[in-house]
Amino acid sequence: MSTNRNLAAQKKRNFFEAFAKSKAPAAGESSAAKKQALGYAPDIDSTSFQDGVSKKDGKVDGGRSGRWESESHQGEGEVDSLAGVVEGGIGGEEQEEESTDFKLALLSSLQPSLPPETLLELLLTCNGSVSEAAKLASSSASKKQSTSIPTQSSLSTFLSPPDVGSSQISRKIPFPLPTIPKFKTLHLTTPSQVPYYVPATLHPSFLPSDVANQLLAECLGEVPSFGKYEFRLFERNVSSPHTASFFVKDEEMAAQHRRGYMYNGSVLDDIRTFTPTMRKVVPLLESFVNDQISDRISNVYPDGQKLKHMLPPGKWHITSAFMNCYDGAKQSVGWHSDQLTYLGPRTVIASISLGVEREFRLRRVAPVVVDTDVPFEPDSEQEAEGKEWKWQTEGQASVHLPHNSLFIMHAECQESWKHSIHPANNIQPHPVAGGKRINITFRCYRESLRPDKIPKCKCGVGCVLKTVQRVKDRMGWYFWGCQVGNQWKDEEEDGDGKDRKKEGGCGYLVWAKFDDDGDPVWE
Numbered sequence: 001m002s003t004n005r006n007l008a009a010q011k012k013r014n015f016f017e018a019f020a021k022s023k024a025p026a027a028g029e030s031s032a033a034k035k036q037a038l039g040y041a042p043d044i045d046s047t048s049f050q051d052g053v054s055k056k057d058g059k060v061d062g063g064r065s066g067r068w069e070s071e072s073h074q075g076e077g078e079v080d081s082l083a084g085v086v087e088g089g090i091g092g093e094e095q096e097e098e099s100t101d102f103k104l105a106l107l108s109s110l111q112p113s114l115p116p117e118t119l120l121e122l123l124l125t126c127n128g129s130v131s132e133a134a135k136l137a138s139s140s141a142s143k144k145q146s147t148s149i150p151t152q153s154s155l156s157t158f159l160s161p162p163d164v165g166s167s168q169i170s171r172k173i174p175f176p177l178p179t180i181p182k183f184k185t186l187h188l189t190t191p192s193q194v195p196y197y198v199p200a201t202l203h204p205s206f207l208p209s210d211v212a213n214q215l216l217a218e219c220l221g222e223v224p225s226f227g228k229y230e231f232r233l234f235e236r237n238v239s240s241p242h243t244a245s246f247f248v249k250d251e252e253m254a255a256q257h258r259r260g261y262m263y264n265g266s267v268l269d270d271i272r273t274f275t276p277t278m279r280k281v282v283p284l285l286e287s288f289v290n291d292q293i294s295d296r297i298s299n300v301y302p303d304g305q306k307l308k309h310m311l312p313p314g315k316w317h318i319t320s321a322f323m324n325c326y327d328g329a330k331q332s333v334g335w336h337s338d339q340l341t342y343l344g345p346r347t348v349i350a351s352i353s354l355g356v357e358r359e360f361r362l363r364r365v366a367p368v369v370v371d372t373d374v375p376f377e378p379d380s381e382q383e384a385e386g387k388e389w390k391w392q393t394e395g396q397a398s399v400h401l402p403h404n405s406l407f408i409m410h411a412e413c414q415e416s417w418k419h420s421i422h423p424a425n426n427i428q429p430h431p432v433a434g435g436k437r438i439n440i441t442f443r444c445y446r447e448s449l450r451p452d453k454i455p456k457c458k459c460g461v462g463c464v465l466k467t468v469q470r471v472k473d474r475m476g477w478y479f480w481g482c483q484v485g486n487q488w489k490d491e492e493e494d495g496d497g498k499d500r501k502k503e504g505g506c507g508y509l510v511w512a513k514f515d516d517d518g519d520p521v522w523e
């Protein structure tokens with residue numbers, strides 16, 4: 001690795017640490033102060049890493065509390081993404097910039113008896129930290145009776161599964177939700193298990209079946225003309241080998257979108273209006289989702305109150321949707337959380353799946369409070385300041401989403417969790433869709449966050465809204481940043497560095513303020 005690259009990476013980190021520790025502007029503070037552009041654009045979004053995890057020898061625990069498995073990360077296609085781990089991990093426990101090959105070589109020299117797949121899995125599990133991976137390998141190996149590791153070993157055989165009780169479903173849903181032990185994939189096999197482990201609701205068969213089939217048929221008519229959007233709709237370092245398109249409720253909104261809604265620095269050129277059946281399902285969804293939100297407020301959130309920045313109950317409405325198509329077992333989308341720019345904080349997203357059943361995975365990325373192991377969640381009466389935090393790798397939950405299922409990602413989901421569609425080893429073809437899974441994520445864009453209302457950076461384009469996920473004391477804070485900065489590239493790719501500035505954007509960053517209902521407060 002070049003010294004320049006180290007310096008640049010360090011500079012990025014220092015900058016962000018400094019920004020994150022700066023005080024958010026108080027109401028009444030001058031807008032000039034608030035809008036002051038701040039140096040260098042870091043890559044501090046929520047993206048941390050993309051991994052692949054496959055099911056192996058699961059353990060059924062009696063049916064009521066989900067099925068735990070040890071993680072087994074697949075090596076294929078994962079290697080490049082480790083760079084993203086390291087870049088995204090600002091404020092984390094260890095910063096390293098070496099290539100994955102280098103890290104693998106290093107780890108292999110520390111743990112020569114382990115096969116490459118296991119080394120890669122260990123690295124992925126430890127967010128790319130060689131020292132953590134080596135420690136984990138030795139501690140796990142010493143727990144084992146036998147010292148010999150089978151050639152095809154993976155974490156699922158290498159680490160023992162934990163004991164899980166079977167009485168967890170009868171309890172009140174805790175807030176924040178408990179941690180999922182690291183290395184484990186918790187397969188949530190019934191809808192009732194889902195809310196006990198992830199901030200979500202699953203309806204296994206939402207629409208009348210004829211409506212679902214009609215919707216599928218219409219979607220299948222749309223997808224052949226989907227562009228290769230895959231790398232544009234999501235963050236730079238999220239792998240998304242699938243196709244997608246964007247739909248809005250009417251022509252007026254489509255015209256607005258063509259004028260100024262930006263995703264990763266560009267305007268989408270393919271904006272479609274809802275199909276007739278999408279229009280038909282909107283009222284059904286709005287009514288069900290609002291009921292679910294109200295239930296969650298009464299039964300889950302502290303004091304039966306909505307979380308700060310959530311829309312008031314009953315106000316969730318559909319303005320737009322991403323339609324995703326996964327054609328075949330290997331199409332997938334890497335770990336990400338959805339961009340909040342036009343949705344605002346604490347957004348709820350309703351996702352309908354059609355065609356082939358696929359696995360949806362969720363993993364929390366927020367830290368836990370030291371000594372308590374309670375995950376951080378703003379609104380859980382935890383004050384970030386003065387607390388000691390640790391970032392611990394958590395396990396993940398896996399939910400199978402069959403044809404006509406509805407999965408609601410609740411208000412905590414984008415800020416504190418990431419989700420992905422995992423590549424499958426094999427799939428059960430659907431009688432109509434064949435190998436395709438279609439997914440529609442219905443969203444509620446806020447009028448108060450229209451592109452003409454949000455801050456523009458010095459590049460002249462609307463900013464992106466993100467949350468701090470990796471810096472102590474500012475956990476959960478929101479900020480507006482340069483959208484072009486999402487496309488930040490390393491020097492090695494940029495030659496003489498001139499392009500780097502363009503790719504890196506202008507570095508604009510300001511704290512974002514919202515009222516109790518999540519609408520922005522501008523000073």
Ligand SMILES: O=C(O)CCC(=O)C(=O)O
Pocket residue numbers: 322324333338351360419420421439441
């Ligand atoms: O296909 C899915 O279920 C997830 C799609 C997704 O994450 C998205 O549209 O942001």
Ligand SMILES: [Fe+2]
Pocket residue numbers: 336337338419
């Ligand atoms: Fe998403």
